[in-house]
Amino acid sequence: MGIELWNLENIQLGHPSCPRLAIGQLSIPSGVTAVIGPSGAGKTSLLNLLVEFESPERGVVRASDSLQQESKRRLGVGWVPADFGLWPLLSVRDHLQVVSQGSSQPSTDREPSAETVDELLTTFDLSHLSDRTPDSLSMGERARLAVARSLAMQPFVHVMDEPFTHVDPERVDLYWRVLRETLRRSGCSLIFSTHFPSVVLREADFVICIQDGQVAWSGSPHELYYRPENKSLANLLGPANWFGNDEQPLWLPVENETPCLRPEQIVLQEDETSPLSIEKTWNVGQHHQSEIQHGETRETRTIYHQPSSGTFKSGTRVRLSVVLALFLSLLVPLLSGCGQSDAQEPQLAIESAKIYSLPNEGPMLPAPRGMTFSPRGDLFVLDDAGRVLMFDQVGDLVRKWWMPEYDVGKPEGAWVLLDGRIAVADTHYNRITFFNVEGELLGTLGEFGRGPGQFIYTVAVTQTPDGFLYVAEYGGNDRIQKFTHTGEFVTEFGEVGTENGQFQRPSGLVWHEGTLYVADAINNRIQAFDLDGKFLRVVADAQTAGLYYPYDLAKGPDGSLFVAEYGAGRISRISTEGKVLGRYGHEGRGEGQFWTPWGIAVNHDGKIAVADTGNRRVVELLY
Numbered sequence: 235m236g237i238e239l240w241n242l243e244n245i246q247l248g249h250p251s252c253p254r255l256a257i258g259q260l261s262i263p264s265g266v267t268a269v270i271g272p273s274g275a276g277k278t279s280l281l282n283l284l285v286e287f288e289s290p291e292r293g294v295v296r297a298s299d300s301l302q303q304e305s306k307r308r309l310g311v312g313w314v315p316a317d318f319g320l321w322p323l324l325s326v327r328d329h330l331q332v333v334s335q336g337s338s339q340p341s342t343d344r345e346p347s348a349e350t351v352d353e354l355l356t357t358f359d360l361s362h363l364s365d366r367t368p369d370s371l372s373m374g375e376r377a378r379l380a381v382a383r384s385l386a387m388q389p390f391v392h393v394m395d396e397p398f399t400h401v402d403p404e405r406v407d408l409y410w411r412v413l414r415e416t417l418r419r420s421g422c423s424l425i426f427s428t429h430f431p432s433v434v435l436r437e438a439d440f441v442i443c444i445q446d447g448q449v450a451w452s453g454s455p456h457e458l459y460y461r462p463e464n465k466s467l468a469n470l471l472g473p474a475n476w477f478g479n480d481e482q483p484l485w486l487p488v489e490n491e492t493p494c495l496r497p498e499q500i501v502l503q504e505d506e507t508s509p510l511s512i513e514k515t516w517n518v519g520q521h522h523q524s525e526i527q528h529g530e531t532r533e534t535r536t537i538y539h540q541p542s543s544g545t546f547k548s549g550t551r552v553r554l555s556v557v558l559a560l561f562l563s564l565l566v567p568l569l570s571g572c573g574q575s576d577a578q579e580p581q582l583a584i585e586s587a588k589i590y591s592l593p594n595e596g597p598m599l600p601a602p603r604g605m606t607f608s609p610r611g612d613l614f615v616l617d618d619a620g621r622v623l624m625f626d627q628v629g630d631l632v633r634k635w636w637m638p639e640y641d642v643g644k645p646e647g648a649w650v651l652l653d654g655r656i657a658v659a660d661t662h663y664n665r666i667t668f669f670n671v672e673g674e675l676l677g678t679l680g681e682f683g684r685g686p687g688q689f690i691y692t693v694a695v696t697q698t699p700d701g702f703l704y705v706a707e708y709g710g711n712d713r714i715q716k717f718t719h720t721g722e723f724v725t726e727f728g729e730v731g732t733e734n735g736q737f738q739r740p741s742g743l744v745w746h747e748g749t750l751y752v753a754d755a756i757n758n759r760i761q762a763f764d765l766d767g768k769f770l771r772v773v774a775d776a777q778t779a780g781l782y783y784p785y786d787l788a789k790g791p792d793g794s795l796f797v798a799e800y801g802a803g804r805i806s807r808i809s810t811e812g813k814v815l816g817r818y819g820h821e822g823r824g825e826g827q828f829w830t831p832w833g834i835a836v837n838h839d840g841k842i843a844v845a846d847t848g849n850r851r852v853v854e855l856l857y
C-alpha cells in the first residue's frame with residue numbers, strides 16, 4: 235500500500251439528523267483508488283470533500299504531509315467533477331492550453347511532451363473539435379475533455395467522478411489505457427468513482443465501498459472480489475453466487491469455506507444422479523447464467539458459472555463443481571503469511587526490466603496470458619483477444635494470428651515442439667491446436683469429454699526430449715494425459731483433489747532430467763512425477779515455500795523452476811528440491827510489481843518473460 239493521501243475522521247456531511255455522509259475513520263492511500271457503491275450512496279459527496287468542493291458539518295478531512303508538500307510545488311489535486319466543470323467560453327484547445335501553461339510543476343518532472351496539448355487532443359479523439367466550445371460537444375466528448383484537462387494539469391492526485399461516463403464502450407478501454415500509462419509514468423495517484431466492476435478490478439489497487447452514506451468496506455479489490463463480507467458487498471464487483479451455510483449442502487458438492495463463489499469458480503457438469511436440473515441457460519458474455527431447480531425442495535435459483543462447452547437442454551441433470559474451493563479455504567489460515575515477501579528471503583538479482591503492452595486489438599488493449607520461448611529464443615504470447623503473437627529475439631513483433639475459434643474463451647498455455655510446431659492449449663475448445671511458425675493451422679488433438687484423448691479445459695502442454703506430449707487440464711477432470719508425438723494416447727494420471735498426485739488446476743508443466751513438474755495452482759504447490767505419471771513428491775507448497783496460487787512454471791537454464799504466483803503478484807525461483815532461491819516483485823501496478831501474473835517463460839540464456847495479466851503488459855527481466 236502506498237503513502238497516505240487523506241485521512242478522514244468523524245465526518246458528517248449534511249443535516250445532523252440525517253447526514254448524507256457519515257464516516258468514522260477513513261485513510262486513502264496513494265496509487266489508484268476506486269470508490270464504488272449504489273446510486274445515491276454518497277460517492278460524489280466523498281469526492282467533493284476531498285477536493286474541498288464541500289465542507290463537512292462535523293469532522294476533519296486531513297490532507298497528508300506529502301500531499302501538502304507536493305501542493306506547494308505544483309497543483310495538488312486535479313478535479314474531474316460529475317458535470318465535467320468545463321468553461322463555457324473556452325474552446326476545447328484552450329481548456330488544455332490554459333492549464334498546461336498554469337501548471338507549476340518543475341520542467342524536469344514533466345513528461346517529455348507526452349501531455350502536450352496536441353497529443354492529448356489526438357489521444358482523446360478531440361482534434362477535430364479543438365475550436366468548439368463545450369456547449370456544442372456531446373456528453374462523451376465533454377467527458378473526454380474533462381479527463382484530458384486533468385492530465386494536462388499534471389497534479390499530484392487526480393480526483394475523477396465517474397470518468398469517461400457517456401463514452402462509447404469500445405473506446406473506453408483505450409482511454410483507460412492512456413490514463414493508466416500516464417499515471418505509471420508520472421507516479422501520480424488517482425481516486426475515482428465508478429459503477430463498473432471490471433474497471434475496479436482492472437485499474438484499482440484499493441477500493442472504498444460506500445453504502446447508505448457510510449464506508450461499508452475498504453481494502454484490496456482482490457479481497458473484495460473473493461472474500462466479500464456480505465452479499466451486497468459481493469454484488470458491487472459483479473455477479474456472485476452467494477451460498478449461506480444452510481444452502482451449501484443443497485447446492486454444492488462439498489462445503490465451501492466462504493459463501494461467495496464467482497462465475498469463474500463454478501463449472502456445471504452433467505450428472506444424472508444429481509438432484510439439480512437446468513431450467514434455462516443464457517450466454518451473458520464472459521460467463522453463463524442458468525436457472526437451476528432443486529428436485530427435492532423445488533426451489534429455483536440463478537447460478538452464474540463458467541461457459542459450458544456443450545449446451546445444456548432444459549431438464550438436464552447437473553452438478554456444480556467448485557473450481558476454487560480449496561484456494562479459498564487455504565487462504566484463511568495462510569493470509570497472514572502466504573504470499574507475503576519475507577525480508578529474509580533471497581531476492582532475484584534482476585539486472586534490467588523491460589515492460590511493454592501487446593498491440594491493440596481495435597480499441598481493446600489485450601492482456602497476455604500464456605507464453606513460451608522457442609528453443610532459439612522467439613517468444614510466443616497468447617492473449618485474451620484470442621491471438622497468438624510471435625516476438626523475435628530482440629522483442630519485435632514478427633507475426634500475429636488468431637485462434638480458429640475464441641468466442642467461448644481464450645487459450646492459456648503454449649509450447650514449441652521439437653519439430654517446430656507451436657502447440658496451444660486451446661482451453662475452452664477442449665483440445666490442443668497446432669500451428670506452424672507462419673500461423674497456419676496444422677491440426678488439433680482431442681475433443682470434449684472425460685475419456686482418453688478427451689479434455690475439459692486444456693491449460694498446459696509440454697514435450698519431453700523423447701517426443702512425448704503431456705497435456706494438463708482442469709474443470710473437474712483435473713489430470714495429465716501423455717501422448718506420443720503423433721497424438722496417440724499413452725497414459726493418464728491424477729484426478730481432482732487435494733491428496734498427493736491429485737490436482738486442482740494443474741496449469742503449469744515443465745520437465746527436467748526425467749521428472750515432470752506440475753504447478754498445482756489451487757492446491758498452492760508444485761508436484762513432481764516420473765515420466766510415466768508416478769507421483770514422486772511435493773516439491774514446494776504454501777507452508778514450505780509460501781507459494782500462493784502458482785499459475786505457471788518455466789525451467790531456467792540451470793534446471794531451476796521459475797514460478798508465476800498469480801495470488802502473490804510475484805515470480806519465484808525454486809530449486810527442484812523445493813528451496814526458494816530468489817523472489818521478485820509483489821502485488822501492484824508499478825514497476826517491479828505484478829497483478830495476477832498468469833504465465834511465465836524463461837529462455838536458454840536466462841531471459842524471463844512474465845504475462846503480467848492484470849496490468850495488461852509483458853515484463854521481460856534479465857537476471
Ligand SMILES: Nc1ncnc2c1ncn2[C@@H]1O[C@H](COP(=O)(O)OP(=O)(O)OP(=O)(O)O)[C@@H](O)[C@H]1O
Binds near residue numbers: 273278
Ligand atoms: N447538495 C445536496 N444537498 C442535499 N442532498 C444531496 C446533495 N447532493 C447529493 N445529495 C443526496 O446525497 C445522497 C448522496 O449523493 P451522491 O451524489 O454523493 O451519491 P452517489 O453515490 O455519487 O450517486 P450516483 O452514483 O447516482 O452518482 C443522495 O441521496 C443525494 O440525493
